[in-house]
Amino acid sequence: MTNDFNNKRLMIGNDALCEGAVQAGCQCYFGYPITPQNEVPAYMSWRIPQVGGIFLQAESELAAINMVFGAAAVGARAMTSSSSPGISLKQEGISYLAGAELPCVIVNIMRGGPGLGNIAGSQGDYFQATRGGGHGDYRTICLAPGSVQEMMDLTREAFDLADRYRIPTLILSDGILGQMMEPVIFSNDLNLFDDLPEKDWALTGAKGRPPRVIKSLYMGEGELEERNWRLHDKHKRIEMEIPRCEYLNTEDAEFCLIAFGTAARVARSVVYLAEKEGINLGLLRPITLYPFPKRPIKELARKGVRFLVIEMNLGQMLEDCQLAVNGVTDVFFYGRPGGGIFNPEEILKVVKSYL
């Protein structure tokens, strides 16, 4: 084992996320102020120029996502970040990015909604993040960090996934993970995929080759349907290849929590608290929200495991869990919206009511 002591730093989630982007070789960052993600543009404004990258504060979220669109089209690794209301504004661009199959990374440090909501951490954007979000028939990869370390590592990985599948990739985090401070280990082994496809579609100037077009308009008879089927095939490949989750104590538990991000941190405490009281409680934490890790949930359900989904919203991932379980066993829900957060004792009480 290598000594990671020198590579260890104390950082907030939003800063760690920026380091993940820098590690991935992110060349362009375009952002716009909104709480609670303001640390991201502030950090990128000095950090990315250090590695020869571009920082630009856009005039709007619309402009920022379209700057990403332009940079991605010429083959650059590009990122933007925002928080819930700003992510809604970016949806137009995300739909175009998906339609044009341009890889990029979009970060949502969620806050309470709807509307202007509040600035507290929340998980209210799960539906938006996992169902495409904008108009049209498409999906985006969606990763949900559960720690400051994962804010860095999953952001780095998000660029590889985006390039590998030519798809916009979302980091779905929240104000709590963005602002909290934890030790982070800077890994020496950074390359996840060394077999990334060459960007033979990028607009680099038609020198010694026919001109290239990147577009999302398909007016010819049947053209768009064919295009949508192609995207669908890609989504199916993604659903086969990259679903990921973390398990805690799921081997012989008969009751299991399902939670992602900040809610999963509380859930972890619930598992330990239950253990002290002699209750055998499991936790399944989806790390990829799209593709959703259906299979492991289905397998637990077949063994008769019952579930409590806990979310900082009114039941959004719940629906994916119900689809995975498909009525085989019980799926209960406990959630708090609008920036409310539960404590472990509160959850344990709910768990006990179902045992």
Next chain:
Amino acid sequence: MRPVFVRPNALKNVPFRFCPGCHHGIIHRLVAEAIDHFGILDRTIGIAPVGCAVFAYDYFSCDILEVAHGRPPAACTGIKRARPDLIVFSYQGDGDLASIGTAEIIHAANRGENITVIFVNNANYGMTGGQMAPTTLLGQKTKTTPKGRSASSDGYPLKVCEMLATLEGTTYIERVAVNNPGHTKEAGRAIKKAFKVQLENKGFSLIEALASCPTNWEMSPAQANMWIEEKMLKVFPLGIYKDTSETKI
């Protein structure tokens, strides 16, 4: 025999599908001539907007990026910041640039992005069937101003060149027309100048081209050319509104 008039290399060998008398074809050709003139076809990226000009990707033989309605200046910014060695032009209509994309054009201009914008002003939304545009003249009848545009309810024709010329970030702003051979020649010169400004890294240039839309104006091509001369030029005077290209380094 030596040919005296040929298709520019920057245009594909396909016929335009624009309506009879539409000026897009002429303006496309002038842009293509400028690209040929500077020999930059293999490093030029063009933007196809939303509107009649979206099919730019079928006509230009450079790489083309199709961009959402009004957002080309932002996409151009992304391209040019990521790859300053590429030559970038956006080609936008009046709805795209002066209505839904007003924020994007003003801020790209104000940042002095080193890009070239071709702004085609035909005083209506052509692709969607002739609705009122921000540049529609007072009194002009459109699908959404059946009694003519009224200042009291619809505001006034938006004057993009005059507005952008006030911004410190802009370098070259000119309004041209292509409704007669003399104007067309001037327009060709202006578009070349706009590309030259970018090639010399001197910043933001915009050429507004007044253009006809005989179909939606419900005029013959000849009448449409006359309407530009008699009506549009009064509201949108031709000329150079800003040129700091000599003093910029």
